[in-house]
Amino acid sequence: MRKTEKVLEHLKDMWYNRNIPKHFSREAPVMEQNPILKLPLSLDSEIPLYSQLMGIIKRSITSGALKVGDLLPSEAELCRAYDISRNTVRQAIGALEEEGFVVRKRGKGTFVSDPNTRRKGVQYSFTTEISQLGKSPSSTLVDFAVITPSPRIVALMGLEPGVKVYRFTRVRNVDGAPLILETSYYPEYIYPNLTRELLETHSFYSLLYHVGVIPFSASDTYEAVVLSPHEAQLLHCAPGSAAFFHQRRTTTENGHIYEYTTSYMRADRVKLDVRFQKGSTSFMRTVD
Known part of the structure; x- marks a missing residue:
């Protein structure tokens, strides 16, 4: 049992100490590459934070940086990356889903929706x-x-x-x-x-x-x-x-x-x- 534990610990160390660019975190080495997280959000702007986040995600989608079916960062990752509250993230994602840009799948996450299958024209608001x-x-x-x-x-x-x-x-x-x-x-x-x-x-x-x-x-x-x-x-x-x-x-x-x-x-x-x-x-x- 002790030998197995040592092997697992060694594999864990190899994972964390591999050659990773410095701007990537160990906690989320793949998701940190998401283009959404590369765009700035201003905490000093008069534009509400949720509106800024909506704009960032929309630009990533309309520019082609995010493709149909791409997974968005999780609520926790967006909160950590931009130092904003979970409610702010939920408001932005909810509004984007309302507009048909993204779709949430229970237990899987939020994905870029297919513009050919969006339900257009009728909003909740x-x-x-x-x-x-x-x-x-x-x-x-x-x-x-x-x-x-x-x-x-x-x-x-x-x-x-x-x-x-x-x-x-x-x-x-x-x-x-x-x-x-x-x-x-x-x-x-x-x-x-x-x-x-x-x-x-x-x-x-x-x-x-x-x-x-x-x-x-x-x-x-x-x-x-x-x-x-x-x-x-x-x-x-x-x-x-x-x-x-x-x-x-x-x-x-x-x-x-x-x-x-x-x-x-x-x-x-x-x-x-x-x-x-x-x-x-x-x-x-x-x-x-």
């Missing part, structure tokens, strides 16, 4: 989606409350008995004009002490990113409906106008549903395009 269309997003908060959910909401979200939820209704505006009437439900425990004031001044998805709640998948349905007088009034159109009724349930990586949202979208300003090709489906939602 309204702000991100509209900004990418070159338009100006804004929101008007109509109602905010902490409620005991109805049996229907409990069933849709798979909630435990007694769990309170946030319910808030917003009018989503594009270039200042109402486009979507949206009501969302979230378990209170995912972001305790949320206030109306905080919701009016921050993107709720950004707040969730900061506490590590990151969307992993979503299930959407669309129906053709007509607007009631109340809905039409909030959307500045005539009662009986055509609309899309959209429902979404969003889950985390562990499969927990943390969001249920219903939306009425003005059909005169929203167009849905679906393109099918071998091995992929491309879904595009555009706004006039």
